[in-house]
Amino acid sequence: MRRNGALATLTILSFAMFLATLAPPAHASTCTMASVAGNWGYTYTGMLLLPLGPVPVAAVGRYTLDADGNVSGTQTRTVAGASAQEVLKGSGRVNSDCTATATIGIYDQAGNLLRTGVLAEVFVKNGKQSRAIFESLVLADGTNIPVVITAEAEKQ
Numbered sequence: 001m002r003r004n005g006a007l008a009t010l011t012i013l014s015f016a017m018f019l020a021t022l023a024p025p026a027h028a029s030t031c032t033m034a035s036v037a038g039n040w041g042y043t044y045t046g047m048l049l050l051p052l053g054p055v056p057v058a059a060v061g062r063y064t065l066d067a068d069g070n071v072s073g074t075q076t077r078t079v080a081g082a083s084a085q086e087v088l089k090g091s092g093r094v095n096s097d098c099t100a101t102a103t104i105g106i107y108d109q110a111g112n113l114l115r116t117g118v119l120a121e122v123f124v125k126n127g128k129q130s131r132a133i134f135e136s137l138v139l140a141d142g143t144n145i146p147v148v149i150t151a152e153a154e155k156q
Contacts, residue, residue: 029126031098036127037067039156046134046149048079055080057149062156063088071104085109090116098123100130113140119151128155 061075
């Protein structure tokens with residue numbers, strides 16, 4: 001009897017170990033402001049949804065994110081083919097699950113606020129890349145501009 005009980009226990013343990021190998025691995029990476037801080041390069045593309053119809057928008061730029069969540073950088077953007085050099089200033093917050101939010105003010109070269117964007121972001125590839133979508137875009141006068149804009153960034 002003891003032998004059958006030991007054999008049954010061994011069989012159950014072996015089966016349990018087999019099932020454990022089939023389970024997806026636990027999410028190993030976590031993010032902190034310090035782990036994603038650094039210099040980043042990015043692009044974004046999408047559409048402004050204006051009353052006269054959709055207008056294409058794109059940008060390429062760089063920004064620095066520090067461990068306190070401060071964002072600063074520059075970009076060259078184009079809206080319907082008209083380009084401009086712009087300055088970025090804002091702040092972000094990173095969650096341990098590698099999701100993030102950022103509120104970024106976009107300024108002209110003279111320091112005048114042009115618009116503010118709010119982005120939802122996720123860091124991937126162990127915090128070396130990110131993907132984002134604009135949740136809102138508000139002009140300096142308070143006008144909300146509906147948008148569909150996505151961004152990709154890579155840590156430099």
